[in-house]
Amino acid sequence: QVQLAESGGGLVQAGGSLRLSCAASGRTVRTSGMGWFRQALGKEREFVAAISWTNGGTDYADSVKGRFTISRDSAKNTVYLQMNSLRPEDTAVYSCASSFRVLYYYREGYDYWGQGTQVTVSS
Numbered sequence: 001q002v003q004l005a006e007s008g009g010g011l012v013q014a015g016g017s018l019r020l021s022c023a024a025s026g027r028t029v030r031t032s033g034m035g036w037f038r039q040a041l042g043k044e045r046e047f048v049a050a051i052s053w054t055n056g057g058t059d060y061a062d063s064v065k066g067r068f069t070i071s072r073d074s075a076k077n078t079v080y081l082q083m084n085s086l087r088p089e090d091t092a093v094y095s096c097a098s099s100f101r102v103l104y105y106y107r108e109g110y111d112y113w114g115q116g117t118q119v120t121v122s123s
Contacts, residue, residue: 002026002112004096009117016121017084022096022114024077032104034079036070038092038119048094049081050106059106064090086121094119 008020024031035050049060049070058070069082079096094117097110 002028002031002098002100004098004112004114006094006096006114006117009094009119011120011122012086014086014088014121014123016086017082018086018119020081020083020094020096020117020119022079022081024079024098024112028077028098030100031077031098032101033099033106034072035097035099035106035110036079036081036094037097038090038094039116040089040092043092045095047107051079052104052106054104057106083119086119088121088123090119091121092119093117 003025006022012018031053033052036048037045038048039045047061051058051070051072067085071080096114098112099110101109
């Protein structure tokens with residue numbers, strides 16, 4: 001089993017920045033990748049960003065490309081999401097997820113999920 005704990009959410013004004021963290025614990029040795037997803041009130045969950053644990057490759061949703069940066073600290077089993085130039089439409093609960101699949105597809109195939117952290121961007 002793997003446990004994921006997000007932190008770093010909060011309230012920020014439009015144009016501001018936040019840095020989310022997600023620490024994984026438990027049986028993390030076979031992690032193939034980790035990702036961030038978000039779900040706004042009344043909307044479907046959507047992919048935000050992901051990073052391969054194998055080679056550090058990254059993938060971003062078009063809506064966040066150029067504003068958000070995903071990174072990892074493999075030694076700490078932690079993934080980060082640096083969010084800059086935040087917009088009101090970025091308001092959502094942000095959740096991290098980890099994958100243990102042999103083939104990692106960045107946007108799907110996640111096995112464990114965190115509880116989520118609220119990000120609210122005021123205009």
